[in-house]
Amino acid sequence: MPSERRGGDAAVYAAPVALAVSLKGITKRFPGVVANDNITFDVEEGTIHALVGENGAGKSTLMKILYGMQQADEGTMTVNGTPVHFRSPTDAIAAGIGMVHQHFQLASNFTVLENIILGMEPGRGTIDFDGAREKLVKLEEAYGLDVDPDAYVSELAVGEKQRIEILKVLYRGARILILDEPTAVLVPQEVTELFENLRHLKAEGVTIIFINHKLDEVLALADRITVIRRGRTIDTVDPNDVTTKDLAELMVGSELPTPSIEARDIPDERVLEVVGLGLKATEGRDRLTDVSFYVRRGEIVGIAGVEGNGQLELLETIIGMRTQTSGTVTLNGENIDGWTTAERLDKGMGYIPEDRHTHGLLLPAPLWENAMLGHQRTPPYGNGFLINPKGAREKTQEIVDKYDVRTVGVEVAALALSGGNQQKLLFGREMEAKPDLLIAAQPTRGIDVGAQAAIWGQLREARSAGMGVLLASADFEELLGLSDRLYVIFEGRLVAELDPKAVTPEVLGKHMTGAEV
Amino acid sequence: MSLGKRLFAVLGAPVMALVAGLLFSSIALLLIDESPTNAFSAMWQYGVYNGDTGGIQWASIIEILNQAVPLFFAGLAAAIGFRMGLFNIGVEGQYLISALVAVYLGAKFSVWAPIHVLIILVIAMLTGAAWAGIAGLLKVKRNVNEVISTIMLNYIAFNLISWLFFNYWRDERSVGALNIVTTPLPETAWLPSLNPVLEAFGVNPRRAELSSLVILAVIVGFAFWFMLNRTQFGYDLRASGTSAPAAQASGVKAKAMILRAMLISGGLAGLVGMLTILSETHQYATDFPKNYGFDGIAVALIGRNSAGGAALAALLFGFLRRGGQALLSEQIPVEIINIMTGSIILAAVIAFAMVNRWAQNEETKALSAAVEAKELETA
Numbered sequence: 044m045p046s047e048r049r050g051g052d053a054a055v056y057a058a059p060v061a062l063a064v065s066l067k068g069i070t071k072r073f074p075g076v077v078a079n080d081n082i083t084f085d086v087e088e089g090t091i092h093a094l095v096g097e098n099g100a101g102k103s104t105l106m107k108i109l110y111g112m113q114q115a116d117e118g119t120m121t122v123n124g125t126p127v128h129f130r131s132p133t134d135a136i137a138a139g140i141g142m143v144h145q146h147f148q149l150a151s152n153f154t155v156l157e158n159i160i161l162g163m164e165p166g167r168g169t170i171d172f173d174g175a176r177e178k179l180v181k182l183e184e185a186y187g188l189d190v191d192p193d194a195y196v197s198e199l200a201v202g203e204k205q206r207i208e209i210l211k212v213l214y215r216g217a218r219i220l221i222l223d224e225p226t227a228v229l230v231p232q233e234v235t236e237l238f239e240n241l242r243h244l245k246a247e248g249v250t251i252i253f254i255n256h257k258l259d260e261v262l263a264l265a266d267r268i269t270v271i272r273r274g275r276t277i278d279t280v281d282p283n284d285v286t287t288k289d290l291a292e293l294m295v296g297s298e299l300p301t302p303s304i305e306a307r308d309i310p311d312e313r314v315l316e317v318v319g320l321g322l323k324a325t326e327g328r329d330r331l332t333d334v335s336f337y338v339r340r341g342e343i344v345g346i347a348g349v350e351g352n353g354q355l356e357l358l359e360t361i362i363g364m365r366t367q368t369s370g371t372v373t374l375n376g377e378n379i380d381g382w383t384t385a386e387r388l389d390k391g392m393g394y395i396p397e398d399r400h401t402h403g404l405l406l407p408a409p410l411w412e413n414a415m416l417g418h419q420r421t422p423p424y425g426n427g428f429l430i431n432p433k434g435a436r437e438k439t440q441e442i443v444d445k446y447d448v449r450t451v452g453v454e455v456a457a458l459a460l461s462g463g464n465q466q467k468l469l470f471g472r473e474m475e476a477k478p479d480l481l482i483a484a485q486p487t488r489g490i491d492v493g494a495q496a497a498i499w500g501q502l503r504e505a506r507s508a509g510m511g512v513l514l515a516s517a518d519f520e521e522l523l524g525l526s527d528r529l530y531v532i533f534e535g536r537l538v539a540e541l542d543p544k545a546v547t548p549e550v551l552g553k554h555m556t557g558a559e560v
Numbered sequence: 561m562s563l564g565k566r567l568f569a570v571l572g573a574p575v576m577a578l579v580a581g582l583l584f585s586s587i588a589l590l591l592i593d594e595s596p597t598n599a600f601s602a603m604w605q606y607g608v609y610n611g612d613t614g615g616i617q618w619a620s621i622i623e624i625l626n627q628a629v630p631l632f633f634a635g636l637a638a639a640i641g642f643r644m645g646l647f648n649i650g651v652e653g654q655y656l657i658s659a660l661v662a663v664y665l666g667a668k669f670s671v672w673a674p675i676h677v678l679i680i681l682v683i684a685m686l687t688g689a690a691w692a693g694i695a696g697l698l699k700v701k702r703n704v705n706e707v708i709s710t711i712m713l714n715y716i717a718f719n720l721i722s723w724l725f726f727n728y729w730r731d732e733r734s735v736g737a738l739n740i741v742t743t744p745l746p747e748t749a750w751l752p753s754l755n756p757v758l759e760a761f762g763v764n765p766r767r768a769e770l771s772s773l774v775i776l777a778v779i780v781g782f783a784f785w786f787m788l789n790r791t792q793f794g795y796d797l798r799a800s801g802t803s804a805p806a807a808q809a810s811g812v813k814a815k816a817m818i819l820r821a822m823l824i825s826g827g828l829a830g831l832v833g834m835l836t837i838l839s840e841t842h843q844y845a846t847d848f849p850k851n852y853g854f855d856g857i858a859v860a861l862i863g864r865n866s867a868g869g870a871a872l873a874a875l876l877f878g879f880l881r882r883g884g885q886a887l888l889s890e891q892i893p894v895e896i897i898n899i900m901t902g903s904i905i906l907a908a909v910i911a912f913a914m915v916n917r918w919a920q921n922e923e924t925k926a927l928s929a930a931v932e933a934k935e936l937e938t939a
Contacts, residue, residue: 402803
């Protein structure tokens with residue numbers, strides 16, 4: 044079949060192909076954000092179809108809609124030629140769609156077989172283990188997925204656990220599999236093995252929808268690739284017609300952003316200096332190894348990296364939420380290794396955490412209590428013993444006005460705001476404290492375009508105001524458009540320092556995935 | 561939100577919980593062929609107001625207040641933990657051991673009355689704090705779940721009390737009597753009642769005595785509110801309860817907060833037994849009142865972990881305890897009160913969650929409508 048597809052144009056097919064899934068005009072809105080905007084594409088039966096896009100582009104929302112976990116506001120879905128309307132995953136499973144989640148959902152103290160039948164145990168009164176085992180072994184043989192049915196899940200490697208997840212959905216009769224970033228948790232050999240398994244499944248006629256943002260993997264495996272950007276389908280392409288560079292361009296926009304500022308003379312006044320930072324984990328590989336870099340006053344330093352490569356740990360160590368096992372951190376020339384998070388925040392650091400819902404906000408609390416979070420010890424919010432609700436309310440109103448937080452007052456609970464407005468409030472709170480060093484992790488993830496532009500503007504303002512900014516992001520456009528200097532983190536090490544004006548997304552992508560060291 | 565909606569957001573849940581309590585106890589009463597209206601009016605007439613026999617039942621109201629004070633302290637002790645997601649189930653053990661230690665040490669000396677009372681209160685609070693602090697330390701140092709450790713510490717406290725009381729601290733003169741007691745406190749440690757004040761206002765308390773510890777309850781209640789809502793410690797504590805990771809990222813030291821909250825909780829628990837000791841029996845005894853610690857959890861739950869709410873809930877529980885006695889004279893099983901209490905607690909939990917969700921939805925809707933209107937205006 045792949046040979047037929049070489050032409051790259053649907054018009055060359057002699058016979059009409061059967062469509063496993065067809066999406067037309069799928070639109071899903073959340074307060075303040077359009078997660079999916081008129082998404083349209085087809086998945087042919089018995090193919091591997093990749094869905095790529097940046098973090099926050101809307102891939103996961105789309106898959107949740109397809110799997111019935113969320114309902115589209117507009118648009119139609121067709122599965123195997125029949126229009127469907129899923130109200131829950133149960134409906135999706137009944138239609139032959141199965142989902143393999145990024146985070147495994149297995150009971151580790153159960154055997155493989157027990158996990159597979161969990162929730163649909165065969166037999167009446169007693170469980171028919173023999174029948175179930177027979178069915179499982181047949182499945183394993185048919186699809187070339189080898190796992191010992193009687194092994195305990197806790198004893199298995201990650202790749203094997205993933206095979207169980209795949210078997211679980213096949214056991215439930217799925218002929219269309221959705222895999223959400225399946226390689227994120229795998230080591231390279233396991234990735235190779237997974238790809239073999241997936242090709243075998245395809246040969247048996249199973250349709251696979253494969254979500255990923257590692258471009259070389261997508262090119263190696265997929266028959267068709269649909270690119271999503273900012274909630275819209277940008278294009279569906281044939282892997283034989285494109286390079287990783289083309290895909291990267293499709294993902295971030297046809298014109299790669301040019302750095303907005305000219306090369307400037309930045310005085311060598313180091314706000315932050317990190318030397319030989321290491322962070323050992325209680326188990327597994329070290330989170331950080333020998334990380335050294337600096338941030339000067341008036342510059343934005345980008346940390347590029349695929350999620351889970353240590354950038355979160357690096358920022359949390361700098362802010363004092365984790366304690367390094369080796370190395371030193373210096374703020375404004377002063378060694379701060381013994382400082383608490385409170386001291387660091389009070390004496391010149393500002394922190395915009397990656398996950399604003401868990402680390403940045405008190406969702407059910409009013410805005411003014413959120414605006415003082417992290418600054419509760421200093422005026423106008425408090426004096427170290429008492430808090431000052433009146434001063435806090437006034438300051439919050441000021442932030443709301445100045446940073447364009449769309450709200451009807453400062454008594455509103457933070458959870459009532461849209462993601463973009465929550466983030467504007469967070470930015471306002473840190474900017475108003477006038478820190479020497481502003482640490483921002485994924486500052487525009489999952490927020491609407493308007494708020495994103497506002498936040499980019501504020502990061503530039505912070506730089507002109509003489510702050511040092513440390514920006515961790517997985518968004519190429521953000522990193523290349525804002526950073527004065529750029530480091531790449533991979534498996535806990537800084538593997539490259541790049542000039543954002545000279546680097547291409549392709550080179551950056553290769554560094555981020557460790558392909559080019 | 562309109563005024564009606566605001567009112568519902570505040571009062572909806574407690575009213576629904578009360579209605580549920582009345583409903584379920586009515587069903588129980590009907591099942592045993594008793595008249596619910598008869599039972600409820602007997603409780604009301606005995607506990608609060610009886611038009612036929614002289615109006616307001618002051619003796620009952622004083623008893624309700626005296627009952628409410630320990631319930632209120634126990635409620636606050638539980639509430640401070642709940643506010644930061646810490647479940648101190650050990651208030652029971654903490655207050656009993658505090659009461660025994662305070663009586664034993666307090667009876668050993670006699671000084672000027674106000675100082676004597678103050679010393680006893682301090683001893684009780686320190687003992688409670690120390691006992692709760694064990695659970696706090698275990699959690700901070702060894703990551704032991706505080707639910708388990710406080711339950712276990714309850715049993716340790718019960719047995720430690722028995723051992724100390726029956727072997728060392730009992731008054732030998734009471735051995736063989738129905739009620740074994742400790743040496744009573746000297747009179748310098750007896751709190752005067754507030755009856756003279758009541759009489760000055762023309763109230764006849766009859767044989768009931770209103771404990772002046774009511775005043776301490778009011779002061780502690782206000783201090784609790786002030787600490788939670790006006791101090792940085794209170795802010796940090798509430799932030800930890802709302803989102804521990806966010807609090808940590810804002811510079812709150814999680815471990816120190818856990819320890820401090822446990823110590824304050826235990827200190828408040830230490831006050832629970834004080835009304836009995838300072839105003840009523842002046843001694844620890846085999847019939848020393850129990851279960852305030854467990855009821856305190858319910859008081860905190862219904863009172864939404866706030867001082868004002870806990871005060872109202874403590875008064876409600878005080879009324880149910882007092883009013884329940886009226887059922888005896890009506891030949892109705894007093895266990896009806898347990899059914900009523902239980903259904904109020906269950907219904908309160910459900911109603912609070914429902915009303916909360918409703919209020920949040922209303923707020924989100926109102927906000928997006930307002931923001932859209934503003935955007936249309938500027939466009």
